[in-house]
Structures are given as structure tokens and as C-alpha cells.
Amino acid sequence: MTITAAGLVVGLVFSGAGSGSADSRRPPSPQDIEKAEATAAQGWQLWQKQQFARAEEKFEQAVKLDPNAVNAWNGLGWARFNNGDWDKAEEPFKRCVAIEPSHPGAHNGLGQLYFFTRQYDKAEAHWTKVAKTASAAWYGMTKLYLLKANYKEAAKWAKKVLEQQKNDPLAREMLAAADAGRLPEDLRRKIEPPERTKKGSAADHTTQGWKDFQRGMPTKAAAEFRAAIEKDSNNVNAHNGLGFCLLNTGKPAEAKPHFQKCLDLQPKHWGAVNGMARCLKEEGQTKQAIALWEKMAQECPAPNAANAALAQVYLDELRYEKAIEQFQILLKANPNDPYAQEGLAKAKAALEKEKQ
Numbered sequence: 001m002t003i004t005a006a007g008l009v010v011g012l013v014f015s016g017a018g019s020g021s022a023d024s025r026r027p028p029s030p031q032d033i034e035k036a037e038a039t040a041a042q043g044w045q046l047w048q049k050q051q052f053a054r055a056e057e058k059f060e061q062a063v064k065l066d067p068n069a070v071n072a073w074n075g076l077g078w079a080r081f082n083n084g085d086w087d088k089a090e091e092p093f094k095r096c097v098a099i100e101p102s103h104p105g106a107h108n109g110l111g112q113l114y115f116f117t118r119q120y121d122k123a124e125a126h127w128t129k130v131a132k133t134a135s136a137a138w139y140g141m142t143k144l145y146l147l148k149a150n151y152k153e154a155a156k157w158a159k160k161v162l163e164q165q166k167n168d169p170l171a172r173e174m175l176a177a178a179d180a181g182r183l184p185e186d187l188r189r190k191i192e193p194p195e196r197t198k199k200g201s202a203a204d205h206t207t208q209g210w211k212d213f214q215r216g217m218p219t220k221a222a223a224e225f226r227a228a229i230e231k232d233s234n235n236v237n238a239h240n241g242l243g244f245c246l247l248n249t250g251k252p253a254e255a256k257p258h259f260q261k262c263l264d265l266q267p268k269h270w271g272a273v274n275g276m277a278r279c280l281k282e283e284g285q286t287k288q289a290i291a292l293w294e295k296m297a298q299e300c301p302a303p304n305a306a307n308a309a310l311a312q313v314y315l316d317e318l319r320y321e322k323a324i325e326q327f328q329i330l331l332k333a334n335p336n337d338p339y340a341q342e343g344l345a346k347a348k349a350a351l352e353k354e355k356q
Helices: 030-048 052-065 070-082 086-099 102-118 122-132 135-147 153-163 169-180 183-190 202-214 220-231 236-248 252-265 271-284 286-301 305-314 320-333 338-355
Strands: none
Touching: 030 070, 030 153, 030 252, 052 070, 070 086, 070 102, 086 102, 086 252, 102 122, 102 135, 102 169, 122 135, 135 153, 135 169, 135 183, 153 169, 169 183, 169 220, 202 220, 202 236, 220 236, 236 252, 236 271, 271 286, 271 305, 305 320, 305 338, 320 338
């Protein structure tokens, strides 16, 4: 299991089409099935980029082509869930498990959905069905059993998380609480799904916005950041948050003014610098994006988002020596980083081939 920077739970199993029937229309042709698979693959690519609304469109197209495509039903559930459309996420997950009853990704999705809406017994039922094989459920089960004061089970799943992620600080904190048989209030606040507040100060809305953002729900987060900005037009953190919500949902042109507002108020706001660079890269202005990332890499303690971005862009542009330098910076801080390990290997192999 991996937790991304936006708090997304990944490590799901994306399997192929199942064997059941999801509706009463004529069976899909081989061409329909093939096209559905290709469309679902496009959906997952967009999902990985956190462009959830666009991913949802692709998955909807895929299930129309092939109503038995569990991969697409699973993707549709996750796209809606991560976009904050919880009411609409439940149905595609259920369609997925109706076709393939043991599908780990969909059961994990239903578990996540019910957990975040505080339906703990339902979440437990779905996670239990797939926990032996779906590592993406282990983190949630640790939280759930701590909240239910079942410390023996919480310790069991926390240990499994730490087998994969030895340096995860929250997993270690949860294991310590489970071993102690007590859930401290500060840890409860970290792991308990939030009760949403409809009213509050700009700071309240900003805090809630970042919580939603970290849970991979940009639509909900954006609404909170907008509410904060309405109350305080110079709220730097809210503008930065809204910028990333828009950027991650495929709207770089709309995101740029919010990053620019941050930089007008705080010229060395490095989160906004990174956001602006990403917008420029999305718009094809790679040279300008590199200039911002290079400035950020020079002036900020390494490693940071600029090093990761530069490593990839240099690799894409076949500037292998520069890519190697950036990947090595990432690995110096985290020698077990699989992304940096793979990127460094690719860059070195390409450089060696170029020299031959």
C-alpha cells in the first residue's frame, strides 16, 4: 500500500473483466470489450494524475461499452469517491462486486467509503473479506479497530502495515497506542473521519479544505477553500489549496491566478512556486517550469517536490546526467524510494547506451 501526497490510498488491484452480467442489453462484442479496456486504462491514467472528473467520464464510457468490465466499475467508484461524490461512488463499487464477488479494489473502496462516513461495521465487513490479500485495506483496518477499541486487532494490522512501510510514523504511532491499549486524543483526531462543519472562520474552512485535500477529495476541498477566500481574500493557504485542487482536476489555467496571488503576498511561498511550475508544464511551457523548479531546488532544503519534478522532466528530455543528479538527491534522503531507484536505473542505462 502507498499513501500519496494527496492522501490517496493506492495499491488497489485493477483486474480485467468479470464473468457476470451487469444489465440486460445484448452482450458486448469483442470490439466493445477491447475498446472498453482501452478506455478504462485511460481513466486510470487520469486517476493517477488526480484528474478525477475526467477519469470518471472515461470509466462511464467504458462501462457503457462493456457492462461486465469490473476494472472500469472499480475505477468509476474510485473516481467518484476521490472527487468527493460519495453518494454516487457506492453504486459502481457494488456493481463491481456483484460481477466479481471477491474483487479487492471494490471491497476496499466500499470499506473506505463507509469508514469516512463513520459506518464502521459496514467498513469492517468489506475490509475483512479482502484483508488477507489486499494490503491497501490494512491501514484503514488499523484505524477502524483503534476507534472501536479492539486493540489486539489494531496491533495485528499495524504490524502488517509496518512490514511494508517500516518508516511510516503514523503506523508506528498507531501500533504504540494498540500495544498500550489506549487511544490518545491527539491520535484520535488524526485518524477519526471528520464531521464536516458548514460554518466557521476562514481558518476553519482552510483547515477543513486541507483535510479533504489530503483525503483525495478535491471537489469538497475546493468548496472549503473558496469559502475561506470569501471571508479573507488574502488567505495565502486557501489560495494555495484551491490552486492545487484546480490543478489536480485538470484546470491549470484556473489554478494559476491563485498561485500568483500567493506569490504576490509571499514571494517565496514554495508550495505556490511548485504549483505555478506544474501549471506551466501542463500548458507546454516546460522551459519556464524548469526555471521555477531550479530556483526552488537551489533555495529550498533538498529533497523537495522540485527535485522530483526536475528528475522526471530531465529524463523525459533525454538530459540524463541532470536526471541522474536529481534522482541521486532523492535517494540520498530515502535510499528505498522505488520511484527514484527505477528512474536512476533508467537514466544510467540510457546514458550508457548514448555513449556507446
